[in-house]
Each structure stands twice: as structure tokens, then as C-alpha cells.
Amino acid sequence: MNVSARTEYAIRAMVHLATANSPEPMTLESVAEQEDLPRKFMEAIFADLRRAGLVSSIRGSRGGYVLPRSSEQISVGDIMRAVDGPLWEVRGLRPQDTEYRGVTSHLPTLWVAVRAALRDVVDTTTLADVAAGHFNEHVTALTRTPEAWTNR
Numbered sequence: 001m002n003v004s005a006r007t008e009y010a011i012r013a014m015v016h017l018a019t020a021n022s023p024e025p026m027t028l029e030s031v032a033e034q035e036d037l038p039r040k041f042m043e044a045i046f047a048d049l050r051r052a053g054l055v056s057s058i059r060g061s062r063g064g065y066v067l068p069r070s071s072e073q074i075s076v077g078d079i080m081r082a083v084d085g086p087l088w089e090v091r092g093l094r095p096q097d098t099e100y101r102g103v104t105s106h107l108p109t110l111w112v113a114v115r116a117a118l119r120d121v122v123d124t125t126t127l128a129d130v131a132a133g134h135f136n137e138h139v140t141a142l143t144r145t146p147e148a149w150t151n152r
Contacts, residue, residue: 001118004084006041009045010083011076011080012037013046013049014067014074016031016034018127025063027063027064028064028065049079049083050065055067055068072128075122075124076122076125077119077122077125078123088111088115088118095115096108096111096112121138124139
């Protein structure tokens with residue numbers, strides 16, 4: 001799996017909003033500058049996040065963006081889907097919609113399992129978890145083995 005720049009930037013920006021020490025809305029410019037993200041690219045990302053209901057925009061001279069609900073209620077998976085669509089596809093198909101013949105006929109089961117494993121991590125990890133660096137036991141257990149931190 002490859003995490004796109006859109007997804008990485010969106011998660012960084014959302015964690016930034018979640019940890020803002022001000023009740024005031026944050027401007028897109030402020031988030032982009034503080035996280036060293038390209039402002040123009042962030043405009044499109046924030047439009048996607050707003051359409052998905054993950055940020056609210058406030059107009060005016062003191063306007064900007066805020067989280068419409070608590071950071072404990074927004075998962076990393078929510079953000080990923082908002083900016084990049086479905087979490088896992090095979091040649092543009094949902095895993096359960098793939099079909100193979102012969103000896104490869106069981107591949108859809110593998111693809112569905114991969115998607116389920118990915119969901120198990122990103123849908124149970126919230127902005128609050130990332131901001132605090134406190135992950136649930138399942139996520140933490142996955143990172144305990146040395147193999148998790150090495151390339152193959």
C-alpha cells in the first residue's frame with residue numbers, strides 16, 4: 001500500500017487542528033505554514049475534508065477551519081477516504097468485486113482480508129490517538145516486532 005501525499009498532508013493538517021491551543025478557527029495558511037505544506041494543494045484537500053464533514057469552515061476576517069466534532073470521533077480512516085476514496089482497491093475494483101478463474105479463484109478472499117486488516121488499524125485510530133501518541137493495544141502490538149520497522 002502506498003499512502004499518497006494527499007492523505008499524509010490531510011492527516012497532518014487534521015492532527016494540527018486537533019491540537020490547536022486556541023478556540024479560534026485556524027486559517028488554511030496558518031496550518032500550511034506551520035506544517036510546511038503546500039498552500040494551494042491544501043486548498044483542494046480542505047475542500048474534500050469539508051465535503052466529508054471532517055472540518056467546518058468559518059467565514060470572515062476571523063474565519064478559518066475547526067473540527068466539527070471531537071478528535072476522538074474522527075478516525076484516520078475517515079480522513080483517508082475523504083481525500084483518496086476507498087481504502088483498498090484492486091485495479092479500481094472493490095476487493096469483493098474481483099473475480100478470478102482456476103487456481104487464483106480464491107484471491108478475493110485475500111484482498112478482502114487485506115482490506116479488513118487495514119481497516120482494523122486506520123478505523124480504530126483517531127486524531128486524538130495520533131496527537132497523543134497513544135494507540136490501542138492492537139496497533140501497538142503490531143509495532144512491537146522488529147520486522148515491523150524493517151523493509152522487505
